[in-house]
Amino acid sequence: MPLALLALAVGAFGIGTNEFLIMGLLPDIATDMSVSIPTAGLLISGYALGVAVGAPIIIAMTMRVSRKHVLLGLLGLFMIGNAVGAIAPNYSLLMTGRIISALCHGAFFGIGSVVAASLVAPTKQASAVAMMFSGLTIANVVGVPLGTWLGQVASWRVAFWAVTGLGVIGFIIVAALLPNSPADPDASLRQELAAFRRPQVWLALAMTTLGFSGLFASYSYVTPMMTDITGYAAGSVMWLLVLFGCGFVVGNSLGGRAANRNAMATILVLFTALTVVLATFTFTAHYKPLAAVWLFLLGAIVFGTVPPLQTRVMQEAPGAGTLASAANIAGFNLGNAIGAWAGGLAISGGLAYNHTNWVGALLSGGGLVLAVITALTSRRGKPDSCDPTASGEGGPSVALSARS
Numbered sequence: 086m087p088l089a090l091l092a093l094a095v096g097a098f099g100i101g102t103n104e105f106l107i108m109g110l111l112p113d114i115a116t117d118m119s120v121s122i123p124t125a126g127l128l129i130s131g132y133a134l135g136v137a138v139g140a141p142i143i144i145a146m147t148m149r150v151s152r153k154h155v156l157l158g159l160l161g162l163f164m165i166g167n168a169v170g171a172i173a174p175n176y177s178l179l180m181t182g183r184i185i186s187a188l189c190h191g192a193f194f195g196i197g198s199v200v201a202a203s204l205v206a207p208t209k210q211a212s213a214v215a216m217m218f219s220g221l222t223i224a225n226v227v228g229v230p231l232g233t234w235l236g237q238v239a240s241w242r243v244a245f246w247a248v249t250g251l252g253v254i255g256f257i258i259v260a261a262l263l264p265n266s267p268a269d270p271d272a273s274l275r276q277e278l279a280a281f282r283r284p285q286v287w288l289a290l291a292m293t294t295l296g297f298s299g300l301f302a303s304y305s306y307v308t309p310m311m312t313d314i315t316g317y318a319a320g321s322v323m324w325l326l327v328l329f330g331c332g333f334v335v336g337n338s339l340g341g342r343a344a345n346r347n348a349m350a351t352i353l354v355l356f357t358a359l360t361v362v363l364a365t366f367t368f369t370a371h372y373k374p375l376a377a378v379w380l381f382l383l384g385a386i387v388f389g390t391v392p393p394l395q396t397r398v399m400q401e402a403p404g405a406g407t408l409a410s411a412a413n414i415a416g417f418n419l420g421n422a423i424g425a426w427a428g429g430l431a432i433s434g435g436l437a438y439n440h441t442n443w444v445g446a447l448l449s450g451g452g453l454v455l456a457v458i459t460a461l462t463s464r465r466g467k468p469d470s471c472d473p474t475a476s477g478e479g480g481p482s483v484a485l486s487a488r489s
Contacts, residue, residue, distance in 0.1 A: 087204045090216045092262035093197045096160060097220030099251035100190055102228030103167060104132065104221075106248060107183075109233030109326055110241045111308055117241065118176045122309060123429035128183050129305050133421035135184035140191025140411040145274055147192075148407070152200055153263045157256060159189035164252035171245035191418060194218075195411025198395055200263075208345060215341025215392040222337045222388055225330030230323040237319065280402035280409050288459045289398040293416035294423070296356050296394075296452020299363050300387045301424030302431075302445035304329075307380070310438035315376045325380055332384025340389030348393040348400065349460050355390045356453040362386055364446035370439035391417075424448060 107114070107128055115125035147155045166186025173179035194217075201217040202210040228251065236244035280286055303310075311317045311325055343351040362382050369375035395413055402409035427448065428441035 089204055089263050090201055090213060092259045093156075093201055093217040094220035094223075095258045096156065096193060096255040097197065097217055098224045098228060099160070099220075099248065099255040100163060100193060101221035101224030102232060102251055103163065103186055103248045104190065105225055105229045106232040106236075106244060107132070108305055108307055109229060109322060110236040110244060111306070113236055113241045114179075118179065120176055121433075122306070123433045124176075126305050126425050126429045128180060129301065129425040130422040131180050132183045132187040132190075133301075133418035133425070135187025136191040136418035137415040137422070139188030140195055140415040141408060143188065143192040144195060144277075144408050144411045148274055148277070151265065152196055153259070153265050155196060156193060156200075156259055156263065159193045160252055160256040160259065162186070162189040163193075164249050164256070167245050167249040167252060171242050171249065187418075191411050191414040194414040196407060198399070198410045198414075199407050202399065211344035211348065211392050211396045212341045214395050215337050215344075218337055218388075218391055218395075219334070222330065222333035225333045225384070226327055227330070229330060230326040233326055234323045237323075274408075277408035281412075283401060285401045285459065285463060286398065286409060288455060288462070289394070289401055290412055290416045292352070292356075292452050292455035292459055293394045293398070293413055294420045294452075295455060296352075296359070296390065296449050297387070297417050297420035298424035298427070299359060299420075299445035299447075299449025299452065300383070301421045302428035302448055303363060303366065303383070303424075303442045305425040305428050306432065306438050306441050310370060310441070311376065314370050314437060314439045315373055317373065317376075325377060328377055329380045329384040332381040332386075333388040336385035336387065336389035337391060339385075341392040343389075344393035344396050348397045349456075349463070351393040352390060352397065352456050353453070353460060355386055355393075356449060356456050359383075359386045359390070360446050360450045360453055363442050363449055366442040367439050367446075370442065420448075 111122060111125050114128070115122045118125065143155075143159070147158075163186050166182050166184070166188070168182075169185055170179050170182030173182055197217050198214050201213040205213040228248075232244040232247060235247060307325070307329075308319075308322050311322055312319055317325065340351060340355065362379060366376075366379045366383065369379045394417075395410065398409050398413040424445060427444050431441055431444050432438060
């Protein structure tokens with residue numbers, strides 16, 4: 086794999102730590118800001134909506150700018166947002182900081198996915214995307230647990246400053262390792278938007294959004310679930326997040342390899358498994374050993390879907406992968422917002438924290454239904470999956486224009 090993929094992974098590490106750290110610190114932030122946990126959970130939804138709105142707008146505004154320069158600018162925005170959050174004296178300014186840092190997220194992963202795929206052969210593109218996302222998975226093994234620990238022993242504000250420092254490191258490494266290719270003078274927003282006339286693109290985005298929302302209905306409230314329902318001590322949450330993050334790493338690697346062979350089949354299998362695991366987590370959350378195992382399984386399954394989902398939408402938008410890729414990242418985070426909101430609604434309605442899991446199962450089950458519809462309605466006559474020039478759901482080629 087090219088060294089430039091490491092640069093993208095490092096940037097993804099900082100952004101991933103920022104996104105998921107809030108889950109481990111939710112009770113601390115709620116107490117400090119004098120709000121309820123469901124209200125604090127809206128910081129997750131606000132971040133996700135910032136990603137969903139910011140991704141397509143930033144992509145549209147920067148289409149003719151060097152991809153490296155855009156990525157560096159996005160990391161700068163990430164640092165500003167985290168700094169605002171760290172000094173926020175009230176909930177409103179904290180939400181503002183979260184939204185500012187969120188604006189960079191979708192565009193970074195959207196552009197980064199296209200750049201990563203353009204650096205390797207067609208048969209390795211899903212693995213290249215998975216390599217970039219490995220920074221996000223490692224964030225859940227190292228960054229999020231350490232940030233949670235730091236927030237608990239010092240303060241959540243100190244944890245936010247630490248994440249700002251990760252942004253600085255990411256900026257330096259991307260500047261040093263990513264090739265400085267000129268912008269594409271022929272880049273056309275109209276051409277990119279034309280891909281959205283295809284129903285399969287919208288189906289791909291919809292199954293990403295609904296399928297992924299199931300995770301965040303559960304994971305957004307994992308800390309109070311593990312302490313209040315399962316009975317773990319607050320100090321154990323860090324290690325549970327490490328276990329969850331290990332599942333991310335395993336799932337991302339296996340999902341990328343499987344997606345190289347057949348992205349759609351991988352999505353169908355994993356969405357089925359995700360729905361089952363979430364449904365049964367409602368009951369296994371009462372038992373410490375089972376809850377730990379289910380957290381690992383949840384992380385592995387849900388992040389196994391990321392490479393095939395990202396690859397799928399780029400396959401369905403040949404020649405216009407940048408905006409479609411960013412839109413799919415927006416879909417992941419719109420699912421984040423929907424899931425966190427739905428889980429919070431269940432808690433506010435008087436249900437226990439473990440009941441957010443069956444809410445998640447219903448949402449992911451909806452994503453599975455969309456995946457089945459997608460598979461059944463895919464256009465016929467696509468090249469065989471072993472053909473390296475294929476661009477259908479079985480083939481590995483993403484058919485991207487390399488505008489890095």
